[in-house]
Amino acid sequence: MRFNWNFDYIKGSKIAYTFSIILTVAGIISLLSLGLNYAVDFRSGSNVDITVSKAITAEQIKPIINDIGINDGDAHITTGADRVNVRFSNVLDEKQESQFKEEFTKLDSAASYEVNTVDPEMAKELERNAIYAVLIASIGIMIYVAIRFEWRFAVAAVISLFHDAFVVISVFSLFRLEVNLTFITAVLTIVGFSINDTIVIFDRIRENLRFAKKTTKADLREVVNRSLAQTMTRSLNTTFTVFIASLCLFIFGGESIRMFSLAMVIGTLFGAYSSIFIAAPLWLTLKGKQPTKPKATAKASN
Structure with a gap:
């Protein structure tokens, strides 16, 4: 019908x-x-995509962001069961990127990183x-x-x-x-x-x-x-x-x-x-x- x-x-x-x-x-x-x-695709900044082996909370990540000389308010943190994403408003220099990975590895030694950076132009x-x-x-x-x-x-x-x-x-x-x-x-x-x-x-x-x-x-x-x-x-x-x-x-x-x-x-x-x-x-x-x-x-x- x-x-x-x-x-x-x-x-x-x-x-x-x-x-x-x-x-x-x-x-x-x-x-x-x-x-x-x-998103970072359309504005300058760095996007750090992390594959983790255990759950990591945003509160655990904020001190690391502050330690590399960036206010945690200038970073957007998204956490999941096996993935963490941190989007920085500013472009990370080599020292900051290296320090961030080093500090985060203390939370999860098996973590792997993918960093994408977009400059203003x-x-x-x-x-x-x-x-x-x-x-x-x-x-x-x-x-x-x-x-x-x-x-x-x-x-x-x-x-x-x-x-x-x-x-x-x-x-x-x-x-x-x-x-x-x-x-x-x-x-x-x-x-x-x-x-x-x-x-x-x-x-x-x-x-x-x-x-x-x-x-x-x-x-x-x-x-x-x-x-x-x-x-x-x-x-x-x-x-x-x-x-x-x-x-x-x-x-x-x-x-x-x-x-x-x-x-x-x-x-x-x-x-x-x-x-x-x-x-x-x-x-x-x-x-x-x-x-x-x-x-x-x-x-x-x-």
Whole structure:
């Protein structure tokens, strides 16, 4: 038995627009006031990743940080059953790095270390390249959609994509979640997933337009609602599959992919939401009232 998805999605989009505007405003305020909580990938500093053979607490590590001449308030410590991560706001010199390893080895003689250092110039370059990657991907998508469909579809698709990416960025800013290179990978993945869902809906709208009466805007509205209903099962099935996989990665995956999987969980839900309630209704708004003009009837010759 198939579920009947025949609803007035365009009417629901008014609520969606309001919700999205509130999220966008909250995100802008958060980004302007708080910014993003950049990981060492995007700001200068040293990141020490330690594999340990026994549990080590943050309180045991703080005296070591103070001993090497760094205030423990300038270091972020994350501990686990077999892993410890210490992120320093400043770049460790060779003496400090060597002293830190020597002192930590007294806590766990079997510990192994991986130290990653990012200087200020590299941090700026990585941040700049990440922005370029998202912008270039969006421009490429706009060109592709404009060629395959029309410019209104392209504009609606890209606005929807920016909405998805900005919502994920806003959530990370509001809750001070760490933004690293895997987060950028997640944003680009979300953009790809969202445009795939949007293209399927747009393709169905285009197909239905060929055989539909397009005399008034109400006719176009009916085409959009019918197209969304016809693709709803496919959209939800795809979204549910990706969401469950991302959620499992978030719960059971390692610390290194936690932010990636969390971004995917958030982005997958908003990707489906925007394809249905943002992209398609926005195309209808841009399309406006474009009645199909009847062919002029030839005047009878006298």
